[in-house]
Amino acid sequence: MRRTNRRRVPGRTAERDPLFGRGLRFAHDAPSGTGAGSLATLRELPAIVGTALRLGRRADPAALAAVVTSQLVLGVAAAATYLTTQRLLTGLFSAAPADAKVRALVPVAAVMAGAMAARGLCEAVAIAASGRLGPRIARLAQLTLLERAVRVEQAVMEDADFHDRLGTARQGAAATSRATQSAVGLCGGLVSILAALWVLLALNPLLAPLLVVALAPRAWSVARTAGARHASTKRWMQLTRQIDLLGQLMTSHEAAEEVRAHRVGGFLLAHYRRLATVSTREQARLAREEALTRALAGALSGLAALGVYGVLVLLVVDGRTTFAVAGTAAFAIRSGLASLTSFVMQFQQLYQDGLLIVEWREVCARAEEAAVPARGTPLASPVETISTRGLRFSYPGARTPALDGVDLDIRRGEVVALIGANGSGKSTLAKLLAGLYLPSSGSVRWNGVATGDLDRATLWDRIALVSQDFVQWPFTARMNVVAGRADRDADEPRLAHAARSSGADAVVDRLDDGWDTLLAREFFGGTDLSGGQWQRLGLARAWYRGAPVLIVDEPTSALDPAAEIDAFRRITESAARGTTVILITHRLASVARADRIHVLEAGRIVEEGTHATLMAAGGRYAAMYRLQAEQFLVDR
Numbered sequence: 349m350r351r352t353n354r355r356r357v358p359g360r361t362a363e364r365d366p367l368f369g370r371g372l373r374f375a376h377d378a379p380s381g382t383g384a385g386s387l388a389t390l391r392e393l394p395a396i397v398g399t400a401l402r403l404g405r406r407a408d409p410a411a412l413a414a415v416v417t418s419q420l421v422l423g424v425a426a427a428a429t430y431l432t433t434q435r436l437l438t439g440l441f442s443a444a445p446a447d448a449k450v451r452a453l454v455p456v457a458a459v460m461a462g463a464m465a466a467r468g469l470c471e472a473v474a475i476a477a478s479g480r481l482g483p484r485i486a487r488l489a490q491l492t493l494l495e496r497a498v499r500v501e502q503a504v505m506e507d508a509d510f511h512d513r514l515g516t517a518r519q520g521a522a523a524t525s526r527a528t529q530s531a532v533g534l535c536g537g538l539v540s541i542l543a544a545l546w547v548l549l550a551l552n553p554l555l556a557p558l559l560v561v562a563l564a565p566r567a568w569s570v571a572r573t574a575g576a577r578h579a580s581t582k583r584w585m586q587l588t589r590q591i592d593l594l595g596q597l598m599t600s601h602e603a604a605e606e607v608r609a610h611r612v613g614g615f616l617l618a619h620y621r622r623l624a625t626v627s628t629r630e631q632a633r634l635a636r637e638e639a640l641t642r643a644l645a646g647a648l649s650g651l652a653a654l655g656v657y658g659v660l661v662l663l664v665v666d667g668r669t670t671f672a673v674a675g676t677a678a679f680a681i682r683s684g685l686a687s688l689t690s691f692v693m694q695f696q697q698l699y700q701d702g703l704l705i706v707e708w709r710e711v712c713a714r715a716e717e718a719a720v721p722a723r724g725t726p727l728a729s730p731v732e733t734i735s736t737r738g739l740r741f742s743y744p745g746a747r748t749p750a751l752d753g754v755d756l757d758i759r760r761g762e763v764v765a766l767i768g769a770n771g772s773g774k775s776t777l778a779k780l781l782a783g784l785y786l787p788s789s790g791s792v793r794w795n796g797v798a799t800g801d802l803d804r805a806t807l808w809d810r811i812a813l814v815s816q817d818f819v820q821w822p823f824t825a826r827m828n829v830v831a832g833r834a835d836r837d838a839d840e841p842r843l844a845h846a847a848r849s850s851g852a853d854a855v856v857d858r859l860d861d862g863w864d865t866l867l868a869r870e871f872f873g874g875t876d877l878s879g880g881q882w883q884r885l886g887l888a889r890a891w892y893r894g895a896p897v898l899i900v901d902e903p904t905s906a907l908d909p910a911a912e913i914d915a916f917r918r919i920t921e922s923a924a925r926g927t928t929v930i931l932i933t934h935r936l937a938s939v940a941r942a943d944r945i946h947v948l949e950a951g952r953i954v955e956e957g958t959h960a961t962l963m964a965a966g967g968r969y970a971a972m973y974r975l976q977a978e979q980f981l982v983d984r
């Protein structure tokens with residue numbers, strides 16, 4: 349059999365990565381127009397500079413005005429320098445007597461010195477103002493992105509593509525500060541080049557195209573290189589994230605136990621090396637491409653310089669221009685090329701940062717589009733009913749729906765239990781009831797209004813949620829509970845009550861600094877809790893929130909038996925006071941007292957009733973209940 353010698357590159361269409369399966373693929377195809385050609389690259393520049401300017405105007409208009417003004421004055425001063433040089437040369441080569449020459453040239457030299465001083469001053473102003481402007485722009489950009497990210501619909505937030513772009517956009521927001529410096533440098537360079545061009549036009553219109561010819565090859569090479577780098581960054585974004593992820597896993601304390609006990613360290617290192625090799629290969633490919641572009645641009649620049657100086661000599665020989673004008677032109681072209689060197693460096697940096705900034709802008713716009721609407725019908729009080737009709741929901745990209753035609757009615761003060769095997773759709777249903785996802789079809793209605801039409805802020809105000817993977821905030825114990833009503837100041841009596849109701853008081857009593865103990869081992873002075881202790885804090889957060897609808901998904905999975913019984917007693921008592929409880933659990937003993945039990949299977953409700961009716965029916969619930977009960981029977 350003939351073996352092909354093609355190199356295996358993870359990410360190519362048909363291949364599956366051993367660690368990430370199909371998850372390791374190109375997140376984006378190389379965007380058309382980006383990196384494909386230098387003209388397309390140049391077309392992006394005004395959008396980049398426009399975005400930077402708009403951000404600057406919002407962040408610090410005074411600093412922006414100072415930067416722009418200093419750049420304009422710099423240009424005028426540069427032009428004045430070129431023109432006075434020409435005057436100086438003309439004066440020097442004139443046939444006038446020496447003392448007349450000196451008298452004529454002193455004012456010219458004074459103007460030249462003034463122009464140079466103005467340039468120095470403007471550069472100082474530009475440095476100070478852009479130093480102030482840069483960090484403000486970066487903060488504004490980060491805040492704008494984060495403000496929008498926290499409002500995005502949950503389903504969009506979980507979308508891998510959006511998540512990828514969010515990563516690039518965060519880099520873009522951080523890059524705005526550096527981009528401001530580059531934009532200032534770029535403007536300075538551009539203004540100096542324009543000044544040189546303007547002077548050449550004034551000296552002899554034939555000279556101006558010479559500068560353009562001299563500049564063209566390097567401008568092309570920069571645009572092409574920057575475009576290629578950006579296209580590569582975008583294309584390999586998922587690979588970069590996955591390499592970072594492996595690095596984090598090897599150093600995180602969550603994975604530390606298994607990394608050691610299961611000896612996963614060597615395995616992760618091997619895959620890290622494998623993926624990093626792909627990344628290194630890509631860097632080498634880019635470097636080769638860049639070197640070729642530079643070599644070609646260098647050769648073209650040499651030819652262009654030969655042509656430019658050749659034309660200058662011809663103009664002088666032909667008598668179409670004087671020595672003084674040709675000398676000034678040579679000086680302006682040389683200065684223009686020097687300005688171009690700084691321009692090129694700034695351009696390269698700005699372009700790379702700028703494309704990230706454009707991504708930031710697009711992601712901000714996408715996040716705004718995908719935001720949970722701020723308007724809608726306010727949810728009326730009290731919450732009398734929550735109901736679903738023909739509710740179907742599929743996760744993006746999933747072939748089978750997670751919920752497939754669910755009809756459910758929940759009334760105020762009821763305890764409704766959702767039970768079923770793993771993956772039957774209980775948590776998904778809870779998230780749809782909570783308005784975190786919107787139905788693919790069918791409806792979820794609160795007091796008769798569909799969740800999509802509701803002002804969901806008013807809905808979330810009425811919910812306390814203890815999800816299966818509730819957040820263990822890396823803050824103090826107090827913040828972990830009062831985060832339940834983060835929009836209000838901490839209320840100590842309420843905190844004490846929530847702690848008593850959940851058993852969190854016993855946890856906090858044992859902490860060195862009580863409520864002020866930092867629950868994050870990764871920070872100095874921080875500590876960690878056991879799974880059950882965390883769960884008590886999670887429950888305390890829900891009690892502290894004190895909402896009329898309580899959604900609890902496996903709230904007691906890590907609690908000891910006494911704490912578990914106590915937790916369910918509190919939940920039932922709160923329902924007696926009018927709280928509506930939606931309870932998801934595999935502990936069937938705890939659901940026996942629920943007003944209504946719904947059994948889910950493959951996204952459908954297959955049985956419903958009270959414990960008594962379901963036991964009498966002898967169906968799935970009864971079978972599951974007996975199975976659990978049998979575990980407690982011991983041989984006598």
Ligand SMILES: Nc1ncnc2c1ncn2[C@@H]1O[C@H](COP(=O)(O)OP(=O)(O)OP(=O)(O)O)[C@@H](O)[C@H]1O
Pocket residue numbers: 506743744746750768769770771772773774775776777816
């Ligand atoms: N974020 C997600 N993206 C894609 N599919 C998901 C997501 N969350 C759940 N699913 C899928 O939806 C189906 C229902 O999952 P769900 O978490 O609702 O089940 P569950 O009944 O709560 O299970 P468990 O008892 O294990 O908690 C499963 O097939 C699961 O793989």
